[in-house]
Amino acid sequence: MKAALHPGRLLARRYRLLDQIGAGGMSVIWRARDEVLDRVVALKVLAPSLAADARFRGMVREEARAAAQLVHPHLTSVHDYGETVDPDGSITSFVVMELLNGEELKLRLTEGPLPWPEAVQVGAQVAEALAAAHRLGIVHRDITPANVMMTGTGVKVLDFGIATRIGAPDEDEDGDTFGTPAYVAPERLDGAPAQPSTDVYSLGVLLHEALTGRVPYPADTWEQLSAALASGPPPTLADLPDLPPTVAQICLRSLARNPADRPTARQVATALRDHSLPANPPTATIRVPTQPLPPQSPAIATASVPTAAPATADGRTTGDALAAGSLWSRRRLALLLVLVLAVGVTLAGVALLPEQQPTRRAQPSVAPVTTPPTDPPTPTPTDPPAPTSAAPTAAPxxxxxxxxxxxxxxxxxxxxxxxxxxxxxxxxxxxxxxxxxxxxxxxxxxxxxxxxxxxxxxxxxxxxxxxxxxxxxxxxxxxxxxxxxxxxxxxxxxxxxx
Known part of the structure; x- marks a missing residue:
């Protein structure tokens, strides 16, 4: 009888299963401990029916080998591929991957579309990951929200399970390696092999869904996709008036029916990166230059006004003008007193700075200071000399x-x-x-x-x-x-x- 997967089971005399963290039609995901390298990893264990097929195991092993070459901050690292022969002769086949903590984009989109700056950032990072894969001649073939993980350090593109080399023919006739219908490029339905432009189309669908909450051509089967492409209206982002035109343009270009009209993944990443940060700087950075001497500005500005105060062109009497001038003189005296006090306070603060500076000096961040500020211990002949402020560069x-x-x-x-x-x-x-x-x-x-x-x-x-x-x-x-x-x-x- 085939040994069931359960917590505590050891696969390939190395990977100890801890708990199941996910499942799909083709595999089950386990959290496991690599007892050789002493680290926690994720194991994607293939379904028994697939693992029994030597041809399929060979294909997965080659794809895992190709994915292991991809080293990028937004791609999931593949560490190993393994097989275990069970007592009944059946084979347990698994791929060892980096363990991620986060949330699938698919789950996030159940709450509705993302704010456009966040959607643009997700799209840019997925595009960068695809550009890295395409440089090595690898096409993912299944870019969907279910294969994008939102983590604390950005997105991670998951599951190169049906990835292939650029231009390689499909391995099956049923469309299992085509991908997910709603995200598949139209030319794939005509039997064209996967190309980088295939992934770019899927990226366009993903970005459209992140921005609007819906895919351009809803479909669960290949027949539904064919019908939607034949009769559905062309995709639009006109209902997002705040979306920058460049973002809308790059998204719709990625969804072009003709693969030659689509941009590359690198071009998509570059276009989206230009809009992934806020356009306006924080207000605080604008106010900083005006902070040192706030009391002086009004006093200096009003000191040049007195010549206009006694004017009598408006019909006032000379007595009114003199009274106004007297009032202005009193106000000017008060303002000058404020100015003198402000300058005095400023000078007093400057005078104190040299004495306060040593207590505010930041310590080197790379090595803790070994000498306390007060009551130092009595040095011994073996003690190293205490560091001095004259040579802070020695610490690193x-x-x-x-x-x-x-x-x-x-x-x-x-x-x-x-x-x-x-x-x-x-x-x-x-x-x-x-x-x-x-x-x-x-x-x-x-x-x-x-x-x-x-x-x-x-x-x-x-x-x-x-x-x-x-x-x-x-x-x-x-x-x-x-x-x-x-x-x-x-x-x-x-x-x-x-």
């Missing part, structure tokens, strides 16, 4: 083996967030390669999960993460300066509370 080159006790490490989550932020900053600055940043973040997430759940002490995973930084530095994936900063930040995890 230090690589402490542990965090200094008493440093502001905070909780494990806070310390991990600091490490994650440093990884993000290095990625943005071009100091950390994309694939390296993704690898380090996966390792950091596995560390926090393992320690928070009590499955492992803190020191071993911290040591593994620091070693990974060293390895990636040797590969040229991290600049020496950022490797030093990351090592120091990771070392602080040892002092963090769980």
């Amino acid at each position: 080159s230090r690589k402490p083996t542990t965090a200094v006790p008493g440093s502001n490490a905070g909780t494990l989550s806070e310390a991990a967030n600091r490490v994650d932020g440093l990884i993000g900053a290095g990625l943005s600055a071009g100091e950390i390669r994309d694939d390296v940043a993704l690898d380090l973040r996966n390792e950091l997430r596995n560390l926090t999960v393992a320690v928070s759940s009590g499955r492992e002490e803190l020191a071993p995973p911290v040591a593994r993460l620091r070693n990974k930084v060293t390895v990636r530095l040797g590969e040229g994936g991290i600049s020496p300066a950022y490797a030093s900063r990351l090592d120091a930040a990771i070392a602080e995890l040892n002092a963090a509370g769980v």
